[in-house]
Amino acid sequence: MHDVERLLREELSRRSELPPPSAAAVVTAVHGLRRRRRITAVAALGAIAVLVTLAGTITALRPTAGSLPPAFPPPAPAGSVSLTEPPEVWFADADHGFALAQSCLADPCQLYVAQTTDGGASWQRHAVPGETFPAEQRSPRVTLRVLGATTLALDGYDGDRRRFTTDGGRTWTEQPVAPQGTVAEIPDGGLAQVRSNTGRPIDIVVLRPDGTSALLATPPLTRPLTSMWTNVARGDDGSAWVYGGDDTKTWLWVSRDRGRTWRDVPLPGDAARAGAGQGPHVEHGRILYVVETSPKRRAWRSVDDGAHWADLGRDLPPDPGGDMGLGSVVCFDGTLLVYEPTSGGVYRAMPSEDKLGRVGDAPIWQRAGGRYLRGVGPKGSAGPYEHSPDGLTWTELRL
Numbered sequence: 001m002h003d004v005e006r007l008l009r010e011e012l013s014r015r016s017e018l019p020p021p022s023a024a025a026v027v028t029a030v031h032g033l034r035r036r037r038r039i040t041a042v043a044a045l046g047a048i049a050v051l052v053t054l055a056g057t058i059t060a061l062r063p064t065a066g067s068l069p070p071a072f073p074p075p076a077p078a079g080s081v082s083l084t085e086p087p088e089v090w091f092a093d094a095d096h097g098f099a100l101a102q103s104c105l106a107d108p109c110q111l112y113v114a115q116t117t118d119g120g121a122s123w124q125r126h127a128v129p130g131e132t133f134p135a136e137q138r139s140p141r142v143t144l145r146v147l148g149a150t151t152l153a154l155d156g157y158d159g160d161r162r163r164f165t166t167d168g169g170r171t172w173t174e175q176p177v178a179p180q181g182t183v184a185e186i187p188d189g190g191l192a193q194v195r196s197n198t199g200r201p202i203d204i205v206v207l208r209p210d211g212t213s214a215l216l217a218t219p220p221l222t223r224p225l226t227s228m229w230t231n232v233a234r235g236d237d238g239s240a241w242v243y244g245g246d247d248t249k250t251w252l253w254v255s256r257d258r259g260r261t262w263r264d265v266p267l268p269g270d271a272a273r274a275g276a277g278q279g280p281h282v283e284h285g286r287i288l289y290v291v292e293t294s295p296k297r298r299a300w301r302s303v304d305d306g307a308h309w310a311d312l313g314r315d316l317p318p319d320p321g322g323d324m325g326l327g328s329v330v331c332f333d334g335t336l337l338v339y340e341p342t343s344g345g346v347y348r349a350m351p352s353e354d355k356l357g358r359v360g361d362a363p364i365w366q367r368a369g370g371r372y373l374r375g376v377g378p379k380g381s382a383g384p385y386e387h388s389p390d391g392l393t394w395t396e397l398r399l
Contacts, residue, residue: 037375073110073127077102081112081125081399086145087385089397091370092391095119096149098169100140101399108132111140113152113169116397120371120387123399126169128154134227146369147209149190164211174323175211182217183208184256186240192216192241192259196225204232204259220253220262237285246273252290254305265306269298281330287351289336293319299328299338299349299356310337312349312356327364329372329389339364365391373397 019267038206082091084100091097097120101112111131114123133140141157154163155177186192189209194202202225205218212368225244230355233241241253242262250272252265257284266272270290281289289307292298292313299313317340327339334351346364361380364389373389375381386394 016103027286042290070356072129075103076110076112076125076127080105083385083397083399084139084385086139087373087383087397089368089373089385090144091120091147091368091387092146092149093370095370097369097371097387098144098146098152099397099399100142100144101121101125101270102133102140104135107135109135109137109140111142111154113144113154113165115168117149117168120395120397124168125399128163128169129172131163141211145191145207147191149188151209153207153211162211166211166267173211177213179203179205179213179215181214183214183258184217186216186234187258188230192234192240194225194232194244199224202242204242216259218260218266220255222251222253223249225290233280233282235282235285239282239285241280241282241288243280244387245274250274252280252306255303263305267310268300268302268309270294270296271298271300281328281336283330283332283334287330287334289324289330293325293336297326299336301336301349312354313338313347315354316340316356317326317343317345327362327367328365340384 012329027295046064047119057157062175064333067361080102081103086100088100089097090099095117097116099114101114102381103110103112109132111124111128111133113128114125116123131140131142136361142154142163143157144208145155147153149165149169152164152169153175156162159177161184162177163172166174183206186206187208192204195205196202201222202219206214206216206221208214220242222242222244223246225246233243235241238256240259242253250267252267253394254265255262265288265289269292271290271294281291283289286303289301290300292300297315297316297319298311300309301310301312316338319342320323324341327341329337331337336349336356338347338356339345344363345358345362346360348359349356363374363376365372368387370389370390373385374388374394375385377383385397387397388394
């Protein structure tokens, strides 16, 4: 057995009879033993991987409140970890991002989180302890919620669990999913989502940077939400936008003080009808787009919180059946792209243009936080998948 590994095991065995230490304390002690025994530099390099593995195992196994009881699964063989289908990918900024991945060499499959810190040029995979799913299920029933460059939560579909990490997936804790108390505003580094209540106005649940949740003290005073559900869209100026509706109307609300107060935004044309479209798309906090798909196809833009709307979609082709819809994405510079699925045509309106004009026939991509994401497989949006910082240069997403 390697000298360093033996020293590590001796130190861990000795400390097993004492109160549980921190992983940092064990690592410090072993470093001291290494120095006293004059271990060579080559052995020290080999010890780094051992220290990291054992430190993570100690943290996972220590019986403290809020930590996950299962130990980390053994590393999966190279090439056995792949993106989930459909993919869940989100970039906190142009360089830092996460993707859900899975290894199904055995049944059940093991869930992984893949992290990049170099714009997707490379990815580091981290198993999520205790998070498995049957192979026949084909994908994990969790939602990826990225709060920052190293912080994320995995919420179960049924609301029974939340896995939370602040170091990119290297270590995990469990946090309560149910909201605890209220908060006056959506904090920096926090996320918010709409929670519908049968027969009552909506709530807004705020996921705080520490992984706990609370109710926003002053949600918009909407009627009960019955026909739509949406997360809260955030502008990069801190504004918050809530879009939804009931069986008779679609509505949009904006807050420019992080959710302390809300104002009803009037919608244009038929966009206020029940189930009229999609949106909103917000860029730079001030450029607001609403894409209307039924009964007409329209695309609207406002730069004054809905006081005035420009009709950009006058030349969009009609949809006689009323069931094909439209795809749309807003680029980082505020340009609107609309995709017509029947013809495959792409229409564009730059911030300075007053209508959409056709620019070609090409698959449209989607925003995934700080980057664009697209599928380039034979089935349109299917994999393999590529990401881009500008919509011009694309890199295959390879784990």
